[in-house]
Amino acid sequence: MTAAPPRLLLLATADARGHLMRGQLLYHALRARGAQVSVLTTSDEGQRFLAEFGVPAAVLSRHYAVVFDSRQKMRPVPTDLRVITYFFLPWHMLRDIRRLAREFPGVDLIVNDSFHPALVVMGGLEPWRDRVVHIYGQSLRESLEENFTGRVWGPVARFFRWWVRFGLSRARGRLVHDFAFPLPASSDPAKPEHHLPTPLAVVAPGAGVGHPARKVAVYLNPHFSDPALAEALETALREARSIEGPEDGGVFLLGEGYADRPDWRPYAKDWMEIAARAELLVSAPGMAALATAQALGKPVILIVTAQPEQQRNAARADALGLLHRAVPWHERSTQEQFVADFTRAHRDLRREIAAGRDRGQGAEQAHRSLRDRLDRWADLLLAWASAQGGRNRTAR
Numbered sequence: 001m002t003a004a005p006p007r008l009l010l011l012a013t014a015d016a017r018g019h020l021m022r023g024q025l026l027y028h029a030l031r032a033r034g035a036q037v038s039v040l041t042t043s044d045e046g047q048r049f050l051a052e053f054g055v056p057a058a059v060l061s062r063h064y065a066v067v068f069d070s071r072q073k074m075r076p077v078p079t080d081l082r083v084i085t086y087f088f089l090p091w092h093m094l095r096d097i098r099r100l101a102r103e104f105p106g107v108d109l110i111v112n113d114s115f116h117p118a119l120v121v122m123g124g125l126e127p128w129r130d131r132v133v134h135i136y137g138q139s140l141r142e143s144l145e146e147n148f149t150g151r152v153w154g155p156v157a158r159f160f161r162w163w164v165r166f167g168l169s170r171a172r173g174r175l176v177h178d179f180a181f182p183l184p185a186s187s188d189p190a191k192p193e194h195h196l197p198t199p200l201a202v203v204a205p206g207a208g209v210g211h212p213a214r215k216v217a218v219y220l221n222p223h224f225s226d227p228a229l230a231e232a233l234e235t236a237l238r239e240a241r242s243i244e245g246p247e248d249g250g251v252f253l254l255g256e257g258y259a260d261r262p263d264w265r266p267y268a269k270d271w272m273e274i275a276a277r278a279e280l281l282v283s284a285p286g287m288a289a290l291a292t293a294q295a296l297g298k299p300v301i302l303i304v305t306a307q308p309e310q311q312r313n314a315a316r317a318d319a320l321g322l323l324h325r326a327v328p329w330h331e332r333s334t335q336e337q338f339v340a341d342f343t344r345a346h347r348d349l350r351r352e353i354a355a356g357r358d359r360g361q362g363a364e365q366a367h368r369s370l371r372d373r374l375d376r377w378a379d380l381l382l383a384w385a386s387a388q389g390g391r392n393r394t395a396r
Contacts, residue, residue: 006385007036007107011116012057014046015066017221017256018198018288019113022135024053025199026111029378035385038107042116045222045256052267060099063092064117068223071329072284073306076151086117093118101128109133109172109385115144120164123171131388133173133381137198137287139309139316141168141176173384175377179291179313180320183373189383198291199377201272202370216251217278219271219289220303225257229303230264232335233282236342252278272296276366280349285313290322296366299323299349301342306330325349 008030012023023039030037039057041047042064050057064086067078086092096118103110104127112119113135123132145164148157168174174193181197216237220229237251252265252274259266268274275281275292281300283289290313293300304314304326314326325345329338 005034005036006109006382008381008385009038009040009103009107009110010113011040011042011060011110011119012046012050012113013064013116014041014043014049016223016286017049018137018286020046020049021201021288022113022199023057024050024055025201025374026377026381027055028053029374030381033378033382035382049256049267053269060116060118061092061096063089064096071226071229071305071331071333072221072223072310073330083117093121097122104128104131107131108388109381111135111381114140115164120167124167125170129170130172132171133175133384134168134171135175135177137309138176138178138195139287139312142312143309172388173380175380177287179287179294180316183369183376187376187380189380189387194380196376197295197373198287199374200288200291200295200370202374203272203276203296203366205364205367213277214250214252214274215278216280216282217271217275218251218253218255218282219275220255220257221284221286222256224255224284227258227261228335229329229338230255230258230261232338233303233342235335236339236346239339239343240346272370279353280346285310285317285326287313290317293324294320294322295370299353301345301349302326303329323349323352 010023012019027037039055040060041057047057047059065082067075069075109131111133122128145161148160176195177198179198181195183197187194253263254265254268256266258264276296281293281298285302302314302324317324327341327345
């Protein structure tokens with residue numbers, strides 16, 4: 001008798017596009033292996049983003065969200081209020097737990113990317129914990145655990161840290177990712193925790209061959225919406241002589257927060273192909289952006305905000321020797337200073353590229369390495385889902 005296909009439910013929070021990108025990557029990779037996959041997210045914007053990548057998703061609820069300002073810095077007071085009301089108003093988290101509990105009998109594994117409170121709670125408790133897997137970036141977990149340290153009464157901050165660790169440690173599995181993690185030679189699904197490189201879209205074997213299609217490829221996540229940054233960036237690129245006209249490749253500008261500006265696009269399903277054929281990348285130091293620069297061997301200008309985990313990421317990029325420059329953008333930044341800093345960073349990187357420090361790898365190598373890492377993610381999730389599904393079917 002043919003075994004039933006494994007059934008997975010992916011919950012991708014919409015606070016950062018990296019969560020949604022992993023959701024769509026894993027959705028397509030798992031379905032290509034014969035798994036049944038459904039997806040939940042946490043906002044209408046997240047639902048629209050996933051639809052652009054051919055992923056039908058339902059919205060779990062709109063009550064839980066991290067609040068950012070237009071310069072991509074988390075606003076602690078509004079965020080704390082959202083989290084507190086989510087926890088303690090019964091029609092918020094308890095409602096979501098009831099809905100998710102109804103999903104459990106129909107799935108073998110629920111994947112939480114990243115730190116949705118309802119699944120952090122359920123992942124620590126019977127009868128749900130054996131079917132919950134958490135996905136998160138290493139730097140993001142550090143920020144979450146220390147979120148209240150120094151801001152609220154000490155015992156409350158320590159209890160919150162304990163609660164996060166308890167919920168994560170008791171779940172079926174944890175996939176911890178980082179742009180600097182190497183791909184292990186093998187991964188034993190019997191172990192609950194695995195450290196893996198951040199999964200990315202697989203570039204075609206011929207990507208990056210020949211003359212670069214773009215001088216610069218820019219990606220800014222939707223939390224960047226301050227028009228001052230867009231104006232400063234466009235001015236800096238013109239002064240750096242990267243925007244000269246279509247005949248020289250020009251610049252590719254991607255950012256949902258600037259979709260109403262000329263030449264900016266909100267979505268790009270072929271972003272990895274565009275990045276692979278660019279001379280230089282520009283982005284905030286999110287995990288996926290740094291993973292892209294490292295995997296493709298591309299120099300990158302990092303727009304560093306006041307957000308703590310992104311500052312840590314930028315510091316680690318320096319320690320690991322990623323070819324990059326950092327340009328600050330925070331509440332005290334001015335357009336004039338940003339233009340001067342960006343122009344200097346652009347000039348320095350172009351000089352290093354000309355001197356032979358461009359570390360771009362071959363298209364075949366990039367294709368294989370990206371395929372291998374995505375396969376490893378799918379292997380572990382399918383192994384966990386299949387094992388759980390076998391137990392469920394045996395029990396029935």
